[in-house]
Amino acid sequence: MDGDASPGFAAMAVSLTVNGAARTVVVHPFTTLADALRDELGLTGTKIGCNAGDCGACTVLLGGAQVCACLVPIAQAQGCEIHTVEGSGPNGITDRLRRAFLHHGAAQCGACTPGMLMAAASLLAREPHPSREAVCDAVGGVLCRCTGYTKIVEAVMAVFASSCDAAGGEGRVGARLARIDGWAKVTGAERFGADEAPAEALWLRILRSPHARAAFVLGDLEAFRRTKPGLEAIVTAADVPGENSFGIFPNLKDQPVFAEGQVRFRGEAVLGLVGTRAAIEAIDDAELPIAWTPLPPVSGVEAALGDGAPAIHAACPDNVLTRGRLSCGDVATGHAAAAATTEGTFRTSFVEHAYIEPEAGYARLVGPDRIEIFACTQAPYMDRDEVARVLGLPPRHVRIRPSACGGGFGGKLDVSVQPLLAVAAWKTRRPVRMVYSRIESMASTTKRHPAVIRAKASADSEGRLLAFESAADFNTGAYASWGPTVANRVPVHASGPYRVQNVLNRTRAVYTNDTPAGAFRGFGVPQAAIAHEGLMDDLAEALGLDRWTIRRRNALTKGDRTPSGQFLSHSAGLPTCLDALKEDWEAMLARVAAHNARNPRRRRGAGIACMWYGCGNTSMSNPSTMRIALDRAGQLTFYNGAVEIGQGSTTVLVQIAAEVLGLPPEAFTLVVGDTDLTFDAGKTSASRQTFVSGKAAALAARDLRRKILALANVGEAATLHLDGALLRIAEGEVRRTLDLSALPADRDGVALEGVGTYDPPTTALDENGQGVPYATYGFAAQIAEVEVDTVLGTTKVLRIVAAHDVGRAVNPTLVEGQIEGGIAQGLGLALMEEFIPGRTENLHDYLIPTVGDMPEIEIKLVEDPEPEGPFGAKGVGEPALIATAPAILSAIRHATGVTIRHVPVLPHRLWEALRERRASADELRPSPSRGGDGGGGES
Amino acid sequence: MTAYFCPATLDEALAIRAAREVEIIAGGTDVYPNRTTRAAWGQMTCRDLLDLTAIPGLGGIEERDDHWRIGCLVTWTELLKARLPPLFNGLKTAAREIGGVQIQNRGTLVGNLCTASPAGDGIPNLVALQAAVEIAGPPGRRLVPVEAFIDGYRHTVCRPDEIVVALRLPKRGALDRGAFRKLGARRYLVISIVMAAGVIETDATGRIGDVRLCIGACSAVAQRLAPLEERLLGKPLDASLADLVQPGDFATLAPLDDMRASAAYRLAAAEALTRDLLADLAAGERRRAA
Ligand SMILES: Cc1cc2nc3c(=O)[nH]c(=O)nc-3n(C[C@@H](O)[C@@H](O)[C@H](O)COP(=O)(O)OP(=O)(O)OC[C@H]3O[C@@H](n4cnc5c(N)ncnc54)[C@H](O)[C@@H]3O)c2cc1C
Ligand code: FES
Numbered sequence A: 001m002d003g004d005a006s007p008g009f010a011a012m013a014v015s016l017t018v019n020g021a022a023r024t025v026v027v028h029p030f031t032t033l034a035d036a037l038r039d040e041l042g043l044t045g046t047k048i049g050c051n052a053g054d055c056g057a058c059t060v061l062l063g064g065a066q067v068c069a070c071l072v073p074i075a076q077a078q079g080c081e082i083h084t085v086e087g088s089g090p091n092g093i094t095d096r097l098r099r100a101f102l103h104h105g106a107a108q109c110g111a112c113t114p115g116m117l118m119a120a121a122s123l124l125a126r127e128p129h130p131s132r133e134a135v136c137d138a139v140g141g142v143l144c145r146c147t148g149y150t151k152i153v154e155a156v157m158a159v160f161a162s163s164c165d166a167a168g169g170e171g172r173v174g175a176r177l178a179r180i181d182g183w184a185k186v187t188g189a190e191r192f193g194a195d196e197a198p199a200e201a202l203w204l205r206i207l208r209s210p211h212a213r214a215a216f217v218l219g220d221l222e223a224f225r226r227t228k229p230g231l232e233a234i235v236t237a238a239d240v241p242g243e244n245s246f247g248i249f250p251n252l253k254d255q256p257v258f259a260e261g262q263v264r265f266r267g268e269a270v271l272g273l274v275g276t277r278a279a280i281e282a283i284d285d286a287e288l289p290i291a292w293t294p295l296p297p298v299s300g301v302e303a304a305l306g307d308g309a310p311a312i313h314a315a316c317p318d319n320v321l322t323r324g325r326l327s328c329g330d331v332a333t334g335h336a337a338a339a340a341t342t343e344g345t346f347r348t349s350f351v352e353h354a355y356i357e358p359e360a361g362y363a364r365l366v367g368p369d370r371i372e373i374f375a376c377t378q379a380p381y382m383d384r385d386e387v388a389r390v391l392g393l394p395p396r397h398v399r400i401r402p403s404a405c406g407g408g409f410g411g412k413l414d415v416s417v418q419p420l421l422a423v424a425a426w427k428t429r430r431p432v433r434m435v436y437s438r439i440e441s442m443a444s445t446t447k448r449h450p451a452v453i454r455a456k457a458s459a460d461s462e463g464r465l466l467a468f469e470s471a472a473d474f475n476t477g478a479y480a481s482w483g484p485t486v487a488n489r490v491p492v493h494a495s496g497p498y499r500v501q502n503v504l505n506r507t508r509a510v511y512t513n514d515t516p517a518g519a520f521r522g523f524g525v526p527q528a529a530i531a532h533e534g535l536m537d538d539l540a541e542a543l544g545l546d547r548w549t550i551r552r553r554n555a556l557t558k559g560d561r562t563p564s565g566q567f568l569s570h571s572a573g574l575p576t577c578l579d580a581l582k583e584d585w586e587a588m589l590a591r592v593a594a595h596n597a598r599n600p601r602r603r604r605g606a607g608i609a610c611m612w613y614g615c616g617n618t619s620m621s622n623p624s625t626m627r628i629a630l631d632r633a634g635q636l637t638f639y640n641g642a643v644e645i646g647q648g649s650t651t652v653l654v655q656i657a658a659e660v661l662g663l664p665p666e667a668f669t670l671v672v673g674d675t676d677l678t679f680d681a682g683k684t685s686a687s688r689q690t691f692v693s694g695k696a697a698a699l700a701a702r703d704l705r706r707k708i709l710a711l712a713n714v715g716e717a718a719t720l721h722l723d724g725a726l727l728r729i730a731e732g733e734v735r736r737t738l739d740l741s742a743l744p745a746d747r748d749g750v751a752l753e754g755v756g757t758y759d760p761p762t763t764a765l766d767e768n769g770q771g772v773p774y775a776t777y778g779f780a781a782q783i784a785e786v787e788v789d790t791v792l793g794t795t796k797v798l799r800i801v802a803a804h805d806v807g808r809a810v811n812p813t814l815v816e817g818q819i820e821g822g823i824a825q826g827l828g829l830a831l832m833e834e835f836i837p838g839r840t841e842n843l844h845d846y847l848i849p850t851v852g853d854m855p856e857i858e859i860k861l862v863e864d865p866e867p868e869g870p871f872g873a874k875g876v877g878e879p880a881l882i883a884t885a886p887a888i889l890s891a892i893r894h895a896t897g898v899t900i901r902h903v904p905v906l907p908h909r910l911w912e913a914l915r916e917r918r919a920s921a922d923e924l925r926p927s928p929s930r931g932g933d934g935g936g937g938e939s
Numbered sequence B: 001m002t003a004y005f006c007p008a009t010l011d012e013a014l015a016i017r018a019a020r021e022v023e024i025i026a027g028g029t030d031v032y033p034n035r036t037t038r039a040a041w042g043q044m045t046c047r048d049l050l051d052l053t054a055i056p057g058l059g060g061i062e063e064r065d066d067h068w069r070i071g072c073l074v075t076w077t078e079l080l081k082a083r084l085p086p087l088f089n090g091l092k093t094a095a096r097e098i099g100g101v102q103i104q105n106r107g108t109l110v111g112n113l114c115t116a117s118p119a120g121d122g123i124p125n126l127v128a129l130q131a132a133v134e135i136a137g138p139p140g141r142r143l144v145p146v147e148a149f150i151d152g153y154r155h156t157v158c159r160p161d162e163i164v165v166a167l168r169l170p171k172r173g174a175l176d177r178g179a180f181r182k183l184g185a186r187r188y189l190v191i192s193i194v195m196a197a198g199v200i201e202t203d204a205t206g207r208i209g210d211v212r213l214c215i216g217a218c219s220a221v222a223q224r225l226a227p228l229e230e231r232l233l234g235k236p237l238d239a240s241l242a243d244l245v246q247p248g249d250f251a252t253l254a255p256l257d258d259m260r261a262s263a264a265y266r267l268a269a270a271e272a273l274t275r276d277l278l279a280d281l282a283a284g285e286r287r288r289a290a
């Protein structure tokens, strides 16, 4: 430390050694090491996910020890040696780790990857052959929301155990090709929303409502602005040149960009401060002239549907945004014929996406009337149209350049920063950037809908389902977002992946003053699965049937009709999934029984659950168009509008295109998701990119291949080889060479191109929900083994075996990664995740699983090919998550005999249920307590 | 703009502390998250800061005649690596379970104490160890027993012109030992729902000569279980210890209902953890709760 450091007012010069090089930064001493690395040294590989020590994304090595760079004042780094993801690490360990991460598929979105690499490097520098436990301890402070940690732990353990060069070479369909966009993710080179902006960009900070419901009046903002040097503008609703509203559906643009006189949830945007970063970060919200009149908020669906509840939106007096319905047969008849009937009410909570990258980006004007936005997103074309409406521009005047997306899971399907940045840039005519804080991201963006589901099911004495009915209310919060999608998707799926002739499923999406709920991996189906699987366990218990058996008897298969009347002609592999689990299930039951015989306090249980999920939008056209171009220089460019959110679509689509075209994956140059350069591939959601865009990619590749073969006058069996501008073609003895540079070309130099469009065949649903809502469905069954401490009410998931029918695993490593990550999210949904506005709006109080919470996972891939899909493939993104929570609940019930219908099963909830059960058992004594051995009759 | 002071001597630091209102920063693992939370809702201004880390002599763990002295800059990791008698097993267990390794590498035990959070994992251990807090101020040094140091919810008797320089932990017999049980809703990075710390001293016959048990996160300030401690005196160190625990022993706790747990659950968990803790102490081993 410099001797004259006190008083250390403004800036101090700090010398550091960063990745072996001497560096000096001159900054305020309280500046965090993370900010100094990113903003002063341009080392944006170090990510900021929370600025509070809670996520570990910013982990670097300081003097050899892992630290959160967001918690280190730069003053304390004086003279220190620092390693970041950009360097090769102590003794080159980071370089070795990178290769292992790529090889094992340990990086998905890549937002946690720099932190993971550094945390692992600190361990391997001390201990090259660590135990699994040591690896968990070392990376336990870094959260990953994508991978479920399994492949990360495997990668770290493998670094010095085996050689792991990134897989290359054969990268065709079915191969474990290392992700094509992976290198940037493991080197820190990847550009996320906060990693890039013009140097001269102004900063935008949003003032958000601290109230869930309030009226407000703005005072003289311009007078205020003039008192603050560096504050260039204050943007409000009055500055929106077009429509001050956005929303997913054309008729439901109900959310203002900036609130107009009233706010409907805590976290709603009121105004924006635009200026230098120092200026906007020095203004307290309380200084602004805003007069608030807080009003009593309407929280939860019961309150919103109650008598005299105020209307959240004048246009919707009863607060019911949408109703969904499916009806077939006659449920009364079904119930009447039953050997067993059961019913229950199930409750789920708000769940936060908790992607590690908070929303960020920048906007800039290009010429007088065009705007370009660089930001993280799952839906660039929807963003383009939304921004165009807000600015009052034709869509072609808006360009969306998606940044790398550090996790989405549905949370980045809605616009967030985009319209705010657009209005600020439009008003100031200068580039404007912003980065959401973690708390801002959690308080203001969408959540999984909390659900209250009342459901009733009946079966005959063999366990065959006779009737199923449900009524589900979803809290959609203050604005519509994807509420209608949830309300329409759930009725189709609510009775589970089972044959049942009499079904009545009804849903409502209800407005409240809670945080808006939108899309989250599964669109309401995970909530519904908790209900239908809970009832299946009830029926098994009532009929004395094994829980696996009752599911196997009812499982939908080829030749069945779904409750919407859809005939399943292909690819319905649930029976195969269940059969694949049979042995494990029986072994699990035996293990559990043996354990419980010796352990009265720590009881184990086995659970099982099934799921299904329609791939693509519900009964709506959702086309995707792909283009592959070969230019005169021999560059093969894949124009792919499907944004990658970490799930691997970029890699999968290239594998499909490569296989069809007959050229290797390395031959492709990629342009992904740029609305100026690619065709609309639709949004990255609904498990549709492999299935829909994959098919479009196959069609585009086939189109290009046909043109090449025709030009060379060869047959289908010909092989291709690209050698600079020469395309060499061989068929048997025939050898041809196409000189691409000699071919006529368009103005971009493209000599040959293939274009493919695919829109999955669906039909509209009638008023009873009858029709063909999806072209294909993913199916899965999972079994879970848990251990419950019956004194403390804590649950540890020990093992999950997951069998998934994916049609075809185009890249097994990526499919497994989706399933493992889905299991982690399902575990969180079941056991710990509960977003409460104002109370759990940071990653300290809102808990997602850490590496130490993950069970051992075994995956069984079932490939029942879907003829519509590319090479038989269908989606897995959402199916991965859905069965996990109900399987865990089933296992808790088996372990303890108590049935929990409220998730998450926090320790105190389970403890209370156990206490009640003990109390009622005491009352009933001496008669033996019913269902005392839990679950079904099989144990 | 926030002023930031990095004095090179304790005297300078005390002079700054006496002259103006400054917030002390050591590892920063509480200071920065607090700033982040305030900024998210538009409270952008920060207090001036006094960084202690450039002052020599504030770190290190020293064995002295009748006590161990832990400097105010000693981190959880340093604590974990130090060779200490079994008396400190509880404190070490706490260190191992603070946040993740990143937090352990930076956060200090004294910072944990000074934050005085009801959920601070260090605090019940320090109470059980009968730590004395060594405070430097304008008139010189004073020693305050840790139970008197925290005088309210997130509040201590450390005055604005004072600095905590060290903790003194009295030495005990070679066989005396400590233990700690933490209950949280996930494995890493988790704030305690309830925790229990204890130290047992054995007499010449191997029976309990003295015992101190302390529960955290169930009241504004961590609390001793005096009636239970009394009942345990003179008892043999075996598995039956846990049977001496009675629900009434927890009557003085006043846990909160919050998003982490209900009050009723916290009380029951305090009782369960205490039984587990006594079993650990009797068995002489350290195990993780739940
Ligand atoms: C992600 C995360 C996880 C965590 N997990 C846990 C956990 O599991 N259990 C737990 O108990 N805690 C946990 N904490 C909090 C824990 O890290 C702190 O309590 C830590 O020990 C504080 O030490 P510090 O040196 O970082 O304090 P600082 O942040 O530097 O200071 C903390 C407070 O103490 C004051 N202070 C510090 N030193 C002195 C001194 N010498 N004299 C007077 N006042 C002083 C400061 O002014 C400040 O008010 C966690 C924190 C984070 C960010
Ligand atoms: S950004 Fe530092 S821990 Fe999250």
Ligand code: FES
Binding pocket: A106, A107, A108, A109, A110, A111, A112, A113, A143, A144, A145, A146, A147, A356, A406, A407, A646
């Ligand atoms: S890969 Fe870990 S957060 Fe996305």
